Each structure stands twice: as C-alpha cells, then as structure tokens.
Amino acid sequence: MADDSIAVVDLDRCSPDRCSYECSNFCPPNRTGKECITLRGEDAEQGGPDQVRISEEICLGETCGICVEKCPFDAIEIINLPSELDEEPTHRYGENAFSLYGLPVPESGSVTGILGPNGIGKTTAVRALAGEMVPNLGNYGDEPTWEAVLDRFRGTELQNYVEQVRDGEVSIARKPQYVDQIPKQFDGSARDLLEATDERGALDSYIDRLDIGPVVDNDIETLSGGELQRVALAATLARDRDFYFLDEISPYLDIGQRVTAARLIRELAEEEDRAVLVVEHDLAILDLLADTLHVAYGEPGAYGVITDPKSVRNGINEYLKGYLSNENMRIRPEAITFEEHAPRETTKAEPLVEYPELAKSYGDGEFSLDVEAGTIYNGEVLGIVGPNGIGKSTLAQLFTGDLTPDMGELDFALDISYKPQYIEIDQPMRVDAFLSSITDQFGSSYWNTEIANPLQLNRIMERNLTDLSGGERQRVAIAACLSQDADLYLLDEPSAHLDVEQRVQATSAIRRYAENHDATVMVIDHDIYMMDLLADRLMVFDGEPSIEGHASKPQEMRDGMNDFLSDLDITFRRDERTQRPRINKPDSQLDREQKRAGEYYYA
Ligand code: SF4
Helix, strand or coil, X not given: CCCCEEEEECCCCCCHHHCCCHHHHHCHHHHCCCCCEEECCHHHHCCCCCCEEECCCCCXXXXXXXXXXXCCCCCEEEEECCCCCCCCCCEECCCCCCEEECCCCCCCCEEEEEECCCCCCHHHHXXXXXXXXXXXXXXXXXXXXXHHHHHHHCCCCCHHHHHHHHCCCCCEEEECCCHHHHHHHCCCEHHHHHHHHCCCCCHHHHHXXXXXXXXXXXXXXXXXXHHHHHHHHHHHHCCCCCEEEEECCCCCCCHHHHHHHHHHHHHHHHHHCCEEEEECCCHHHHXXXXXXXXXXXXXXXXXXXXXCCEEHHHHHHHHHHCEECCCCEECCCCCCCCCCCCCCCCCCCCEEEEECCEEEEECCCCEEEEECCEEEECCCEEEEECCCCCCHHHHHHHHHCCCCCCECCCCCCCCEEEECCCCCCCCCCEXXXXXXXXXXXXXXHHHHHHHHCCCCCHHHCCXXXXXXXXXXXXXXXXXXXXXXXXXXXXXXXXXXXCCHHHHHHHHHHHHHHHHHHCCEEEEECCCHHHHHHHCCEEEEEEEECCCEEEECCCEEHHHHHHHHHHHHCCCEEECCCCCCEEECXXXXXXXXXXXXXXXXXXX
C-alpha cells in the first residue's frame, strides 16, 4: 500500500457470522496468494467466527477499495491520507484502528478552541493532555513512555506542557458533552452538586450570572436540558484546577445564555490564569470565546488531524472557506459564504397563509403567549428567534394543530411537515425502513443527493432508530421532515446535537430543498450563522421566559435582527474577508457606534 494510506476495520460492525468473508475472497492480493486480508484469530480462540485484519503493507489502497464495496456491513474503510500530512500519528488505538495526528496546545491564561466534527479524536487528545493515557505515537505494539512523547514534541509549543504532564503537575476539570447523562450519575439537588465542586468559592457568583437561582434547590433529575447545561458549566468552572476542558457549551442554551457562558469562561482564563480548552460547534460563540484555534479534520472513526494553532479569525475563516492555508489542505469542496448586506426587500410571492392575532396560555395562566397577526409567503424561509421558554415551540404547535389557540382561529388547511424540538423516535425500526415508509423517493439518486448525502445518513441506514445518538436522531428527523410532501415545513431547532460540519451540511440541505422545491420553511434555532445562511425574514420573540412571550409578525432581516439583538444588547460586525458576522466586544467603539445608529447586525 502507498505509505500514506490506512485500513480501518470497525470491529463493532465486522460480523463474519453473517457474511462469507467476501472482503478476503475478492481482495486482489489475496487472490494471488498473498496474505492481505487475514483472520485475527482472537475470536476463533473463543469459539466465535473470526473478524478480519488488513495488512497495510500489502493492501493496494483506496484505488482498489474492493473490500469496502463487498462488505455488507460497511465495516471497512481504506483511506488515502492527505499527502500534505507529513507527520506520524500521536496515538493509534491498534492495528486497523483509529489514529490521531497532532495535539492541541493548552496555555495558561488563554482559551484554546477546537473546531471540527465529532469522532475525530478530541477525547483521546484530552485524555493525553490530562495525563490519563500516554500517547503511543502510533507504535501500538510498544509500551508508551512520556520520554518518547517529550522527544516528539521537543522544541514545539507543547514541550513545556508535556513536561508538566509527565511530572504529574496538571490537574483537570471537565464538562461533559452530554449533560442529559448527569442525572444518571448524580442523586440530589443542583446545590448539592455545585457545593461539592466549589473549590474556588465562586459558586454564588456563577449561580447568579448563569441564572441558576430559581432551580438550584431542585432535584437534578427534574432539571431541563438548559438548566443542566448551566449547572454543569458552573460546577466545572468553580473547580480549582490547572486545565479546564469544556466539551460544547451551547447545547440547550439560547444565544443570551451562550454569550454569558462564553464571557465567564474568558474571565476564568484571563483573571485566574487558567488553561481552557473548548470544543464548540456554534461558530459565533467559538469566535467570541477562544484566543487561538485548532481546526480538526479527518474521517470520523478512522483518523483525525488536529492542526497547529491558528488565530481564531483565520481558523474560522479557513474552515468556512474549506481550505487550510498553512496545511495546504482542502477540507470541503465548496466555501460557505455570507451576505454582507441584509437581503433586499423582495417583491413578495403569493401568500401561503395569513394568520390572525393569536393568544394561548397554559399552566393555569402561568405562561401566556400572544402572537401578532402576520403573513407567510410561498417559497420563503422564515427564521424564528428568541430566548428559551418564551413560546417558540408553542407557536409551532399552534400551527400544526397540536394546540388550539385561546384567541384567534387557525383554519387553514395546510399540510405541515413538522420536526419537533424533542425528537421521540421510539419504534424498534431500522433507519432505512423508517425513511422508505415516508417517501417513495427513498434511495433514488435525487433523494440521495439532496437528503441522504448532506445529512450523512448512509452509515446509519441499517441501525435501529432506538440505538441512535442525539445527532444521528436529529439528522434522521430532518430527513424525515424534508422527505414529506407538504405545504409548509416547520423545523424546531435543527442544529441541536449536530457538530459544526453537520450544521453546515444540514443548513445547505434545508436551503437547497427550499429553493429547488419552492418550499415554504419555518426554522426555529439559536445558531446565528445557521439563521443568517437560511432565513429570508425573521419572526422575533421577546417577553419574560416562563411567564409571558410575545411574537412579532414576520419582518425583513434587518428589522428582525435589530429587534432581536437590541433586546440582548449584542452587536455584530462583519469580517472583512468573509463577511461572516462576529460578535463585538461589549462597549468597544464599534459596539457603541452601532448601538447609537440602531444597527445591531447589518452595520
Ligand atoms: Fe484487498 Fe486493499 Fe483491495 Fe481491500 S482495498 S480488497 S484490502 S487490496
């Protein structure tokens, strides 16, 4: 095999009891008597059918790929590593297993970001940086040592840090990615959890600034996703450690809460001189949060590369462009581009629906929502923004007919395809069976190009719906929503649980679908980049979360953004090179000028 190729066998998928070793039967070197695909021998010793190993020395590489085609379980990947990648792995889990290249560089007093998809080795990297494992530098047969690791990184920015890890001088605090798991690991109230972690005496300030007070004495089990996320953040930041690792801060939080979390993290790094490493998929928040950035790329599950540090601005710009300059590496065929100016007021198409003023209250009047009358036009993408607990999902349910308004009548006879915020897919059914039951386009080249490929469904088609992760479930639910014939598509938080690359792909799938089908789409989301790329007009919610909400009529983007951001007291400027929106520092000259001019977004 070419030196720059790897073979990866997914042992969770390789099921020789259900195939007849077609990979090895058809492998060209095997057919000429060479031992390219052989049996591992490990399972046979235990009486089971034996899984395969692939010799990377003999394999002909990606240009052959016959075994990849033949394997009925998608268990094999043969990958030509980019020729530009001239380094050796930092860690390889074993023969035909995942490899990680590079490591992020934590630095006291600063926030280091990692930008890239899930599944490319960030957990491995953090375990190494925390001293919980010694990276084997790709020599998985040998006992790894810190001296060898130090030799590898001598003379680089990581040398000092590796020396400290070797000497056992680095302590770590971690915020997990999946905060919904916390109630399974902890019994008691949020206060019990927080008091146990308050090593810096910072708890009261975090409870106040993250607005945890109203729920702090509640049982952890009863907290919502957004409340758990804020408790997990406070619990991590209140520790007294050298190195903090935060695996996503934005899930379940609205944009105001995300900005507050980002500011608290920056304060911890700057004022307490701590090293913070953050993985974050909301690019506007990552931009605000990090001082330096590592872009991560690769093939999830097969290999991951963490680049040398870049400035945050360059890192995000290069990522959006799809091309990493220093590395001379293309990571995506097309660039993601933003419009500098608000879309011009368009001559409106035909109205799809005109709805009257609406009101709805529930919980014995504890929460009430009022909605201004408005019109939704055929073929437009209407963005819906506002804080959590303000009634956005209630509006969606009024439209779908799942809730009935107390005032106003929605008597339109529209077919609505709805993706709710909380996806409950509990049928014990395979993904392919589920999606083919929704559309007879399933499997057509058109459906594959428009829906399955951008939403990366191919590798999960044979999985059961009940076994999917949050992000996989989200992608299936978006696909199911867009695959139906409908007059109106309503997607509630499509970015939730998606990594940055999946957001980029899902955004373009939704936008392309809307354009190609002249479809009318309503999207509720907190990711401002996703909204910027998707929406033609905006509906803005304000009010007091959990008490009362008010929904504006659909507005042009400029008015809608001003309405939304003035409420949050946040302004955005444009990056000169890519025109992407960037959050201004509070009270900076631009922030003050834009607020004075009333231009919060399209300055
Ligand atoms: Fe054999 Fe390699 Fe071809 Fe697979 S890609 S069939 S292992 S030569």
